[in-house]
Amino acid sequence: MISVRLARIEKSFTRGAPVLQDINLEVPAGAFVTLVGPSGCGKSTILNLVAGFERPTSGEIFFDDEIVNDRSPKDRGAAMVFQSYALYPHLDVYRNIAFPLEVANVGRAEIDARVREIAARLEIDRFLARRPRDLSGGQRQRVALGRALVRRTKLCLFDEPLSNLDPSLREHMRAELKRLHEEGDSTYLYVTHDQIEALTMSDQIVVLEGGVVQQIAPPREVYERPANTFVAGFIGSPRINLVRPATLRIPPELTGGRAPIVGIRPEDIAIGGGPPPEGTIPGRVYVAESMGAETLVTLEIAGERVTGRAPADFLPRSGEVGWARLNLARAHFFDPLTTKRIER
């Protein structure tokens, strides 16, 4: 286990705007930290800086208490899983996994034992003699994991490793990765654009946008107390509703007389049909989507669209009359100018 700390990191390439601005973040030893954000937010650049492929324009990178800015990737000793898997096409699965150990001059017997152990753990022991091109995407992904984990490094870096898998396999591998992290004792730094991966696996989430850290917090907190409208909109599915307070008929005394942006998640809005009961807001159905266990209904209220949940058997047509009942205790308020969260 090793801790990683970025202090006042700036990165800009020769041409163009800065990619990273004043990045300060800490990955505690043994933690599973996820960098999440839309493409171009700088998350992969952070990973490349930690791996040593790129140098920061300014600022320091610490491994434990040592500055590693000048260390080559090889000397930083981190393992990495790439988005494209980057398997060696001319080597079979066994030699792919054994490769880092061979380069490190580990003894033949130990290599064999460790390769077979990790292959069995990842359920790829039947494919050891195959070439990467003869494997499915999921199998290749496991080989890439095996090649990283067989080294038993103190730090593992993941660059969107699940983004090329189909959804059911991705779900399965999310759980597997979480297990592997709990079983081993290395620090995981994980990059993804998929907020579900961030929520399900990590101890800490770092939300990035435009090269700036938006929030660093555990998954529950990022979800329950988003630091600004970007985080609120990016984390959580279906997406949070961000509307004017008047639309939801929020009494001014609740917002302290100001007119903030109101954020309320679809699970905190109950939707029904027919004449609106007392204390609900009437609207017209824009669209209803059956999710199996429930129906997601989007209403048009005062020119804005608000999505909420309804029972599975409520399947209105577009244009029908409906109503929404809000759980205002769980609404978030954001400053309309700074987009920052307003505590209340």
Next chain:
Amino acid sequence: MRRLGLTLAVVLVVLFCTGPFLWQLLTSLRPENELTSLDFPSSLTLESYRSVLTGRPFARSVLNSFLVASATTATSLFFGATAAFALAKLEIRGQRFFLGMALLASMFPGVAVVSPLYLTVRALGLRDHLLGLVLPYTTFALPMAVWILSGFFRAIPDEIYRAAIIDGCSPFQAFRKIMLPLAAPGLGTTAILLFISSWNEFLYALALTSSARSRTVPVAIGLFSGDHKEPWGEIAAASVVAMLPVILVALVFQRWIAAGLTTSAGKQ
């Protein structure tokens, strides 16, 4: 009907390409008195081959050509591959400039530098010496190798190189263990091209050699002609013999190309 047309077209193209070679082969097997005849020969004979291989120092020329072409190919391939890898995958200032210079150098008309090269080679004491051919040949083959190979190295995904580095390789280890095997098709292609161009080279070989000791095949054949008659049979036989090593080399490197096609790094 369309199939028939296609077959006919293929046959025509094949005939067009192999025709001169087949004519050459036929000529080399004709009895001497029928050399200029357009009819089919009345009998086939190996007389021309016997006279080329025993009456002249031609075997020596074939050996010279083989040594020069092999040395040129090997040297250019080694330095070309390392340079191309560095230009394609390492962070080097002015990569475009270097590549541009390589392209420029490989397209430079050789005839323009014959006299300065002659003086240089003579000053080095390498005139009429095999090394005196390998050196100038390499100066032309190397830029070509760098240019072609850098394309092949660039085609290997960056992530594969990074994976090798993360797995603990030094850049040279990554080159040797991962990049070089993946560039095998490029190496094979380049090797064939370099070998053939060095094998066929006439101008420098004529200018820089003066005796059978270092003469290469094209020059040797060029000097077959006597004062009174052209020994067509011998020229044809020599040409056929001269082709064999090239075919052999092409077959050997073809295997690299084929092996590379099955392990290519592109879409996995």
